Each structure stands twice: as C-alpha cells, then as structure tokens.
Amino acid sequence: MMNKVPVILISGFLGSGKTTLLLRLLAHTRQIPLRAAVLMNEMGEYDVDSAIISEEMPDVTVEGLLEGCICCSKRNELAGALHTLLSQEPDLIFMETTGVANPEQVLEELRSPLLADRLYLVHSISVVDAELFHEYNSRFTADKELVRTLHGQLRTADFIVVNKTDTASSREVTKVVKSIRKLNDTAKLQTTEYSRVDLEPLLEPVLASASVAAKPAQTPQPAPAQVQLTDADAPFVPIPVKSIGSTSSVSRSTAFKVISTHSHNHDPKQPHSFSRLESITLHQYSPQPLEKQRLENFLTGLGSSLLRAKGYCVLPQEGTMLLQFSGNHLEWQPTALPVSQGYVTLIGEQLDKASITDQWEQCFISL
Numbered sequence: 608m609m610n611k612v613p614v615i616l617i618s619g620f621l622g623s624g625k626t627t628l629l630l631r632l633l634a635h636t637r638q639i640p641l642r643a644a645v646l647m648n649e650m651g652e653y654d655v656d657s658a659i660i661s662e663e664m665p666d667v668t669v670e671g672l673l674e675g676c677i678c679c680s681k682r683n684e685l686a687g688a689l690h691t692l693l694s695q696e697p698d699l700i701f702m703e704t705t706g707v708a709n710p711e712q713v714l715e716e717l718r719s720p721l722l723a724d725r726l727y728l729v730h731s732i733s734v735v736d737a738e739l740f741h742e743y744n745s746r747f748t749a750d751k752e753l754v755r756t757l758h759g760q761l762r763t764a765d766f767i768v769v770n771k772t773d774t775a776s777s778r779e780v781t782k783v784v785k786s787i788r789k790l791n792d793t794a795k796l797q798t799t800e801y802s803r804v805d806l807e808p809l810l811e812p813v814l815a816s817a818s819v820a821a822k823p824a825q826t827p828q829p830a831p832a833q834v835q836l837t838d839a840d841a842p843f844v845p846i847p848v849k850s851i852g853s854t855s856s857v858s859r860s861t862a863f864k865v866i867s868t869h870s871h872n873h874d875p876k877q878p879h880s881f882s883r884l885e886s887i888t889l890h891q892y893s894p895q896p897l898e899k900q901r902l903e904n905f906l907t908g909l910g911s912s913l914l915r916a917k918g919y920c921v922l923p924q925e926g927t928m929l930l931q932f933s934g935n936h937l938e939w940q941p942t943a944l945p946v947s948q949g950y951v952t953l954i955g956e957q958l959d960k961a962s963i964t965d966q967w968e969q970c971f972i973s974l
C-alpha cells in the first residue's frame with residue numbers, strides 16, 4: 608500500500624502573511640531536507656505567489672489553481688491538482704488558499720475517498736493580520752458568508768499565527784488574541800512579525816511520518832521550476848508559473864489596457880466563501896513607461912475599497928519590480944523574473960472599473 612503524503616493547509620485573509628510563512632516553511636524543509644510541493648490557489652488571473660516561490664525556490668514544484676477558490680468554484684479541480692503533485696512523489700504538500708477561502712470545505716474535500724487514501728492533514732494553519740483583524744470583522748459584519756469564512760479560517764486551525772504585530776499596538780494584539788480565543792481556544796497560537804514562527808514543531812509530525820522515514824534523505828536537486836504558461840494564447844510571458852485553472856478573456860481594445868475583471872460567479876449549488884469581493888487585473892500593454900509615483904498615488908487613492916494589490920511592474924528606472932499592497936502598506940521588491948510585460952491584480956469591493964481603467968491609463972508617462 609502506498610504511504611500517505613502529509614499536507615499542511617495554510618489559510619488566512621487577504622494579505623495576512625500566508626505566502627511569507629510558506630516561504631519560511633519551504634526554506635526549512637529544504638534544509639532538513641524534505642521534498643516539498645505546493646498547491647497555490649489565487650483569486651486573480653495570474654499567480655503572483657507561485658512566481659515568488661518559483662523565484663526563491665526553483666526546485667519546488669508548484670501547481671496553481673487560479674481565478675477562484677478551492678473551497679467553491681475551483682473545488683472540483685482540487686483533487687486533480689493534488690494528484691498531479693502526488694505524481695511527483697513529494698514528502699510533503701503545502702496548500703495555500705486564497706484569502707477568501709473557507710478551509711472547512713477544503714478539509715471536507717481532503718476527506719473524500721479520492722484523496723483520503725493518498726493524503727493526510729498534519730496541520731491547518733491560519734494566519735491573521737493583527738492590525739486589520741477587528742477592522743475586517745466589523746466591516747464585513749453584514750456579509751454573512753464572509754464572516755463565516757473568516758471564522759472558518761480560525762475555527763479549523765490547530766495553529767494560529769497572529770502576524771504583522773509590528774503594525775498593531777500591543778493593546779490591539781492582546782484584543783485580537785482574545786477575540787480569536789472566543790472562536791478557537793485549543794489551537795496553538797503565536798504572535799509574530801513576518802510570519803516568523805517556530806517551524807520545527809510544525810514539521811515534527813511530518814518527519815515522524817512513515818512516508819518520509821521510509822525514504823533515504825535526498826539532497827534537493829536544483830531542477831528547473833515546473834513551469835508552464837497560464838494562457839497559451841497570451842502574446843507575452845507574464846510569469847513562469849503553471850496553471851491548471853481556466854483562463855479568462857482579456858480586453859485588448861487599446862494599447863494600455865486593462866483589464867480582465869472577475870466577479871466570482873459561484874455555482875449556486877456549492878457553498879462559497881464570499882460574495883462581494885472582486886478582482887481586476889490591469890495589464891501593462893502600453894509602450895509608454897509606467898510612472899511609479901503615479902501608480903502609488905492611484906493605489907492609495909482607491910482608499911478602503913482596495914483590500915489587496917499585487918503584481919509585477921516594469922519601471923523605467925528600476926526595471927521589473929514586485930508590487931505588494933495590503934493594509935495600506937505598499938512594498939516594492941526587485942525581481943529577477945523575466946517579466947516582459949507587467950500587470951497588477953487588484954482585489955477589493957465596489958471597485959469602480961471605469962474610473963480604475965481611466966486612472967491606470969494616467970499612470971503612464973506621455974512620450
């Protein structure tokens with residue numbers, strides 16, 4: 608009989624620090640060494656997080672499920688994606704959900720006969736943004752699905768990371784921990800910055816597992832990343848990541864343009880995690896240079912309707928940069944990824960598409 612492969616599920620709301628934690632876990636598993644594989648689920652059209660992983664850990668196999676949540680619209684693709692990863696015979700699989708996925712449904716899927724014989728869950732980790740936890744909870748009170756999702760992320764966890772404590776007062780952090788404990792008083796909980804948690808105890812059950820113990824330790828071979836393009840028809844190579852999700856039609860009516868938009872049309876028969884959040888992808892098709900300051904002003908000017916933005920921008924001075932925006936904090940990081948044309952995915956509510964299109968066009972410098 609085949610050994611079951613351990614799975615660590617990482618959930619948490621948008622921008623809370625899931626990928627930051629995943630990168631730490633991957634670095635640690637590489638040292639042990641364990642051969643890890645990743646299932647990445649993104650709301651947007653492009654898989655920014657997989658690109659980040661592919662850049663930092665080119666030997667890790669990443670499977671991406673895009674444009675929907677594995678808890679609902681992508682649920683029927685979850686088993687296929689996991690079986691693809693299993694065919695690589697990893698020692699361990701990490702699953703990172705979208706920020707609006709309810710892990711309750713994902714856990715249910717893992718218990719299904721198709722998967723239960725091949726996988727077993729070792730941890731369900733939930734990452735929380737200490738600064739925004741209460742703000743999001745009160746902001747989304749009226750949206751029952753979203754509240755259920757946020758609570759589901761905490762209730763199902765056996766390990767909770769209260770992250771971003773550098774951006775919250777210690778009083779707020781204490782309040783957040785107290786609120787979390789009302790939902791889950793048994794999970795281990797750690798408060799931290801940049802998802803710096805004790806990794807060894809998390810990986811202990813994996814090391815003890817039969818599938819790992821049965822194999823001789825392998826030194827990870829730097830192999831080419833498991834890469835394929837997201838959209839075979841696209842005239843450019845946005846990022847080298849693999850997607851097995853469906854692709855979207857992209858408006859290319861003008862040189863600049865925008866935009867593919869996704870409101871999330873869930874199958875009404877399926878339980879789903881959120882109702883009013885949407886994502887928009889802005890493409891850098893313009894031959895004119897993108898101006899960094901204008902882009903920053905545009906994003907911060909969207910105010911509270913913008914919850915998250917991420918993508919790669921090709922800038923005239925700096926070259927290609929990874930853009931991350933969450934909780935009103937904007938971060939730029941240089942990247943060596945071969946991004947020929949940039950894009951930014953925005954996630955928010957009540958995003959005014961016409962105005963966003965217009966403002967995006969204003970971010971380009973007239974030649």
Ligand SMILES: Nc1nc2c(ncn2[C@@H]2O[C@H](COP(=O)(O)OP(=O)(O)OP(=O)(O)O)[C@@H](O)[C@H]2O)c(=O)[nH]1
Nearest residue numbers: 621622623624625626627706770771800801931938
């Ligand atoms: N100030 C601060 N920033 C952090 C911390 N942890 C992560 N970040 C930053 O927050 C942004 C989002 O972090 P990610 O790890 O991508 O968050 P995520 O939960 O994967 O986000 P989604 O892709 O929306 O699901 C990045 O710019 C991180 O560098 C932290 O503890 N403090």
